[in-house]
Amino acid sequence: MAKPVTRVHILAKELGVKSKVIVEKCQAEGMDVKNHMSTLSAGRAATIREWFSAGEHKTTVETAAPVDDKYRVNEQKKKTVQSEASSEEDKSEQQEVQEQKAPEQKPIPRSRLTGKTSTRHKTAAKAEKPEAEEHKPEEKKEQTASQKRSASDEPEQKKTDDGKQPQMVELPKAEDIKPAGPRLDSPAPAKLSGPKVVRMESVHKPRHHKKRPGKKGEETKPHFKKKPQTAPQPVPESAQPQPVKSKKDKKKKEHKGGEEEKIKIPKIAKKSKLRGRDVEERKARLAAARGKKVGFKTPRKIESKKKGEQQKPAEQQRPKKASISEPISVKSLSSALAVKVNDIILQLMKQGVMANANQSISVEAAELVALEFGVELEIEHQKTIEEQISEEFENRERNEVKRPAIVTMLGHVDHGKTSLLDKIRSASVASGEAGGITQHVSAYQAEIGGKKVTFLDTPGHAAFTSMRARGANMTDIVVLVVAADDGVMPQTVEAIRHAQAAEVPIVIALNKIDIPGVDTNKIYGQLAEHDLVPTEWGGQTDVIKTSAETGEGISELVEHLDLVADINEFKADPGIPATGWVVEARMTSTQGVVATVLIREGCMKKGDVILAGSGFGRIRSMKNSFGKSLKEAKSSMPVEVTGLSDVPSAGDKFFILRDINKAQKAAEEMKSQARERRLSKRSQVTLDNLFSQIEAGNVQELKVIIRADVQGSVDVLHKYISDLTTEEIRINIIHSGVGGVTEGDVVLAEASDAVIIGFNVVPDVKVKQLADAKGVDIRLYNVIYRITEELKDAMSGMLAPDEVEQTLGRLKVRDTFRVPGVGTIAGCYVTDGKVTRNSRVRLIRDNIVIKDNASVDSLKHFKEDVREIKSGYECGLKIAGYDDVKVDDQIEAYEIVEVKRTVE
Numbered sequence: 027m028a029k030p031v032t033r034v035h036i037l038a039k040e041l042g043v044k045s046k047v048i049v050e051k052c053q054a055e056g057m058d059v060k061n062h063m064s065t066l067s068a069g070r071a072a073t074i075r076e077w078f079s080a081g082e083h084k085t086t087v088e089t090a091a092p093v094d095d096k097y098r099v100n101e102q103k104k105k106t107v108q109s110e111a112s113s114e115e116d117k118s119e120q121q122e123v124q125e126q127k128a129p130e131q132k133p134i135p136r137s138r139l140t141g142k143t144s145t146r147h148k149t150a151a152k153a154e155k156p157e158a159e160e161h162k163p164e165e166k167k168e169q170t171a172s173q174k175r176s177a178s179d180e181p182e183q184k185k186t187d188d189g190k191q192p193q194m195v196e197l198p199k200a201e202d203i204k205p206a207g208p209r210l211d212s213p214a215p216a217k218l219s220g221p222k223v224v225r226m227e228s229v230h231k232p233r234h235h236k237k238r239p240g241k242k243g244e245e246t247k248p249h250f251k252k253k254p255q256t257a258p259q260p261v262p263e264s265a266q267p268q269p270v271k272s273k274k275d276k277k278k279k280e281h282k283g284g285e286e287e288k289i290k291i292p293k294i295a296k297k298s299k300l301r302g303r304d305v306e307e308r309k310a311r312l313a314a315a316r317g318k319k320v321g322f323k324t325p326r327k328i329e330s331k332k333k334g335e336q337q338k339p340a341e342q343q344r345p346k347k348a349s350i351s352e353p354i355s356v357k358s359l360s361s362a363l364a365v366k367v368n369d370i371i372l373q374l375m376k377q378g379v380m381a382n383a384n385q386s387i388s389v390e391a392a393e394l395v396a397l398e399f400g401v402e403l404e405i406e407h408q409k410t411i412e413e414q415i416s417e418e419f420e421n422r423e424r425n426e427v428k429r430p431a432i433v434t435m436l437g438h439v440d441h442g443k444t445s446l447l448d449k450i451r452s453a454s455v456a457s458g459e460a461g462g463i464t465q466h467v468s469a470y471q472a473e474i475g476g477k478k479v480t481f482l483d484t485p486g487h488a489a490f491t492s493m494r495a496r497g498a499n500m501t502d503i504v505v506l507v508v509a510a511d512d513g514v515m516p517q518t519v520e521a522i523r524h525a526q527a528a529e530v531p532i533v534i535a536l537n538k539i540d541i542p543g544v545d546t547n548k549i550y551g552q553l554a555e556h557d558l559v560p561t562e563w564g565g566q567t568d569v570i571k572t573s574a575e576t577g578e579g580i581s582e583l584v585e586h587l588d589l590v591a592d593i594n595e596f597k598a599d600p601g602i603p604a605t606g607w608v609v610e611a612r613m614t615s616t617q618g619v620v621a622t623v624l625i626r627e628g629c630m631k632k633g634d635v636i637l638a639g640s641g642f643g644r645i646r647s648m649k650n651s652f653g654k655s656l657k658e659a660k661s662s663m664p665v666e667v668t669g670l671s672d673v674p675s676a677g678d679k680f681f682i683l684r685d686i687n688k689a690q691k692a693a694e695e696m697k698s699q700a701r702e703r704r705l706s707k708r709s710q711v712t713l714d715n716l717f718s719q720i721e722a723g724n725v726q727e728l729k730v731i732i733r734a735d736v737q738g739s740v741d742v743l744h745k746y747i748s749d750l751t752t753e754e755i756r757i758n759i760i761h762s763g764v765g766g767v768t769e770g771d772v773v774l775a776e777a778s779d780a781v782i783i784g785f786n787v788v789p790d791v792k793v794k795q796l797a798d799a800k801g802v803d804i805r806l807y808n809v810i811y812r813i814t815e816e817l818k819d820a821m822s823g824m825l826a827p828d829e830v831e832q833t834l835g836r837l838k839v840r841d842t843f844r845v846p847g848v849g850t851i852a853g854c855y856v857t858d859g860k861v862t863r864n865s866r867v868r869l870i871r872d873n874i875v876i877k878d879n880a881s882v883d884s885l886k887h888f889k890e891d892v893r894e895i896k897s898g899y900e901c902g903l904k905i906a907g908y909d910d911v912k913v914d915d916q917i918e919a920y921e922i923v924e925v926k927r928t929v930e
């Protein structure tokens with residue numbers, strides 16, 4: 027659906043110029059346009075189009091100072107912009123060719139040129155149709171000639187692109203064209219009021235930019251409906267008829283007669299007055315036109331424009347610009363926009379956002395609402411106290427010294443992570459650490475042979491990644507544990523991806539080396555396949571052979587990790603007040619809140635004021651990972667502290683502060699912000715918002731996770747998707763694998779801001795729920811070209827998922843019945859949602875799609891035909907045209923719904 031307004035970057039894309047150029051030009055002309063995200067009314071957009079269109083869109087008064095020719099978009103340039111294939115070099119060559127050609131073309135009226143007809147010609151032709159009817163046969167002839175020429179121009183055009191020969195051929199022929207008189211089917215010229223309008227709006231640029239991408243085989247993919255391109259109908263000015271006798275049109279005719287320059291000069295002098303009136307008039311016309319045709323404009327606006335001066339008091343009071351600070355609640359938006367809360371709730375509902383007055387909404391939702399009410403919304407990001415404190419800590423002067431490395435162990439199940447950690451810890455105890463192993467701890471510092479290393483014992487890859495997702499990049503090094511008797515297994519690969527995504531050094535612990543007959547070379551080969559070429563093979567990855575059983579290689583591993591810390595210069599100032607992360611925290615009945623924190627840098631003492639997430643207080647007690655009471659702890663040390671007022675979350679930052687009141691204020695603020703955050707949606711990169719994120723400079727790299735039914739598909743997708751990398755955006759496939767989308771994929775996608783592409787696979791219900799909760803975009807396909815098409819469209823801001831699949835329910839096949847003459851009936855149990863007679867269904871076996879997009883032939887409850895069956899009931903279902911249903915198969919019921927786009 028078209029929108030009443032647009033944004034600078036969208037218009038820039040359309041015109042093929044940089045947003046910055048438009049912004050600068052607008053500012054120079056006194057328009058209130060701030061940046062590439064600024065909204066533009068349709069009137070303004072039309073004015074800007076004219077500035078940048080080298081005379082094609084004659085829609086506004088000629089009041090603005092001319093745009094520098096290099097920014098004007100002529101036909102040739104537009105073509106270049108649209109053509110994805112053309113390189114920067116081509117562009118500059120093309121410009122050169124045009125510049126050389128320009129003096130030749132100048133004296134020739136545009137209407138005489140063959141090739142593509144400009145919008146202006148179309149207008150002229152339309153306006154003069156009645157008289158032209160008399161010359162129809164002649165015109166038809168001309169049309170055919172033009173068509174031929176236009177077709178033959180294509181190769182000529184290409185030559186130009188190659189820099190061999192410029193376009194605009196057959197100019198003399200065009201002079202022969204003498205179409206005269208208007209055509210019958212032309213609409214009557216618009217009658218407008220307003221004395222200062224020099225030229226009328228004649229041809230609208232198609233407003234609908236968001237359409238489904240074209241199907242395979244189509245040469246081009248128009249993103250909006252173009253009027254069928256008829257043959258060019260150039261109308262020489264001399265032959266133009268004058269059907270309208272009004273003064274205004276006479277004036278218009280004068281302009282067409284080539285006296286534009288003369289008229290421009292006095293208009294420039296009256297610039298500001300004219301612009302205001304003209305823009306207002308244009309807005310009114312466009313609003314009225316839209317209201318009639320598509321009716322998406324709010325009735326309020328149309329009415330107010332119809333009434334002219336008599337605006338409603340509420341609208342009069344409404345500001346043109348408003349600012350608001352995050353988090354944005356419906357109430358605060360209501361007062362900022364001067365719009366009733368109920369009206370805002372209504373607009374949000376139209377966007378599919380359900381919120382009450384006190385609820386927080388996302389920035390995007392707020393911007394869209396503001397847009398609907400014609401208010402430009404500025405979002406002020408107020409620094410939270412935590413951010414202020416964090417900044418203060420970052421900006422402190424430092425006297426840095428080496429600190430122990432912080433290490434996380436990852437690897438396949440049963441490859442020996444826990445055994446290795448236990449061994450290191452007991453070796454550490456044996457090597458003189460006081461106390462004893464009293465309990466299982468989530469982090470501890472080992473000291474073997476004078477080398478200190480801190481180990482984080484996270485429960486799995488997901489925890490490691492979700493910590494990272496929260497900004498808690500606690501780990502300096504990942505130790506990848508690979509059992510020598512088992513080699514690289516699926517979870518090892520997953521761990522490699524997580525570690526690679528975290529961009530931390532990876533050290534391999536080749537464990538269980540004590541087991542006889544292990545083939546290390548085979549494992550090296552497997553590791554090399556995942557870009558981890560061992561140093562023994564001349565690569566960069568260190569492999570330490572260990573045995574948690576015999577203790578072999580343990581001290582070597584610790585020494586090596588210490589060395590990596592040296593090489594990577596993990597440094598910190600041990601003297602400044604400490605800061606770091608919360609590793610885990612719990613409430614106990616005896617000690618209150620007990621939190622294990624990891625000091626990233628600095629020093630903390632018993633009695634210090636601590637702020638950790640929503641908790642604050644004075645440190646009552648402090649213990650090391652062996653249960654020994656401490657008075658002081660330094661960089662890279664994990665310690666257990668008590669004294670916090672509230673249980674912080676794992677991954678929260680902590681700070682040692684001087685002022686307890688400041689700590690209390692910050693903790694309270696964080697508590698309320700955490701609540702607000704939970705309520706408003708997280709803005710994860712999705713294909714829908716990809717373009718706006720690229721434009722805003724938030725994304726230079728699109729991270730993708732691929733899941734497919736077979737390895738062959740994974741390989742093909744790898745190639746196709748990697749090939750989409752452009753100058754503006756790089757595609758980075760961070761993980762790929764065979765089988766359904768897993769929870770691990772979703773966690774990885776969330777942490778890395780990646781999009782998941784599934785080919786012939788589906789996520790199970792739990793995974794889907796997780797993805798929804800985390801705002802992770804899972805895109806499912808069953809045709810490869812659709813993937814590349816949609817990615818391309820997303821990257822160019824043209825994605826139009828106006829048809830969206832909506833899952834209705836899931837069924838489990840409990841039994842199958844063969845009915846002669848009918849086929850196989852699946853005896854199903856609806857485990858989730860519902861299935862209807864009109865649903866589309868897909869058959870899934872082991873998370874792999876076996877049959878998709880099938881319809882339901884029959885749906886029965888016992889012997890009765892039914893329209894739908896809800897969760898908890900059994901049914902007999904026949905999939906149309908498919909009989910290979912097996913017990914334990916899953917059937918997913920879904921429907922395709924049209925969803926209004928909300929993407930900018």
Ligand SMILES: Nc1nc2c(ncn2[C@@H]2O[C@H](COP(=O)(O)OP(=O)(O)OP(=O)(O)O)[C@@H](O)[C@H]2O)c(=O)[nH]1
Pocket residue numbers: 437438439440441442443444445446537538539540541572573574575576
């Ligand atoms: N022979 C031998 N066995 C080992 C070694 N390390 C671990 N094991 C055995 O391997 C099994 C699994 O070890 P764990 O330490 O529990 O493995 P894990 O990777 O922590 O497993 P999860 O915590 O389930 O992921 C246990 O029976 C250990 O005794 C080793 O170096 N040599």
